[in-house]
Amino acid sequence: MTSPRKASTTVRIGCAGWSIPAAHRALFGAGDSMLARYATRFDCVEINSSFYRPHRRQTYARWASSVPRGFRFSVKLPRTISHEQRLRASGPLLDRFLEECSGLGGKLGCLLLQLPPSLALEPRVAATFLAMLRRRFAGAVACEPRHASWFAPRAAELLRRHRIARVAADPVPHPGADLPAGDGAFAYWRWHGSPRMYYSAYGEADLRARAALVRSQRVRRQWVILDNTAHGHAIADAACLQAILRRGGTRS
Known part of the structure; x- marks a missing residue:
């Protein structure tokens, strides 16, 4: 029997993008598009293309119409x-x-802000931006900083004050970056592949250890995004993690 804390934790598992390698197509049901097929297995996805170029509101609306009611999108803020x-x-x-990503409607689950490694924490600039973001958007937000200054206690407090989840990343850019911080009700994990970023598979033994970290978090909502997509490993690792967490009693 699981503890009340674990039973109340919801974990969404998905990938960065919805490409399905031919080797893993058997994991999915039928669908009219790649996204529709992807959504037969996973309940969330991270849109990274919005970082590089804008998408029309109608495009987001079309994506939303392709997936079930409970499916959610994470959308990366533009570079x-x-x-x-x-x-x-x-x-x-x-x-x-x-305005563009509002086309997702209620299926917009999270915004992702990834910062460049060269961007040090400037408290006034960061606080101004985060306050502006919060005036416009009340939903879940995750921030993936990569400069060491963002892992100091004052940075965690700034993120917590604005209800922003600091991404727990792998590979780890700085000590402490592998664990969530900031928003106490929401955690966002981004696993890019290790040891070779974007290319390496994790495999079941590694994913079991990572699943234990996910289970240990005292937050109501968690997202786990696999970004080791270069050789198609994200799909298999996400499906494996799904099975591990289900066996362990965490809802996913």
């Missing part, structure tokens, strides 16, 4: 905001992005 503007003077860009 124009995170890497070019570096969180400064980006209100119009943010408004445009939010």
Whole structure:
């Protein structure tokens, strides 16, 4: 029998993108599109293409119509905001992005803000941006910082104050980056493949250890995104993690 804390934890498991390698097609049911087929197995997906280019609101709406009611999307904020503007003077860009991805409707589950490794924490700039984001969007937000300054206690407190989850990443860019921080009700894991980022598979033994970390978190909602997509390992690893967590009693 699982503890009340574990039983109340919901874990969504998915991949960065919905490409399905031919070797893993048997894991999925039928569907009118690759996304529809992907959604027969997983209940979330991370959209990374929005980082590189905008998508029309109608495109997001079409994606939303392709998946079941309980499916959710995580959408990555554009690099124009995170890497070019570096969180400064980006209100119009943010408004445009939010208008576009509003096409997902209630299936918009999370926003993902990935920061460049060179972007150090500037508390005033970060607080201004996060407050602006929160005035416009009340849902779940995850931030993946990669500069060491973002892993200090004051950064965690800033994220917590604005209800932003600090991504728990692998490979680990700095000590402590492998565990969630910030928002106490939401955790977001991004596993990029290790030892070779984007290319390496995790395998069952590694995923068992990672599943234990996921189970140990005292948060109501968690997302786990596999981003080791370069050789198609994300699908198999996500399916394996799904099975491990189900056997362990955590809802997924």
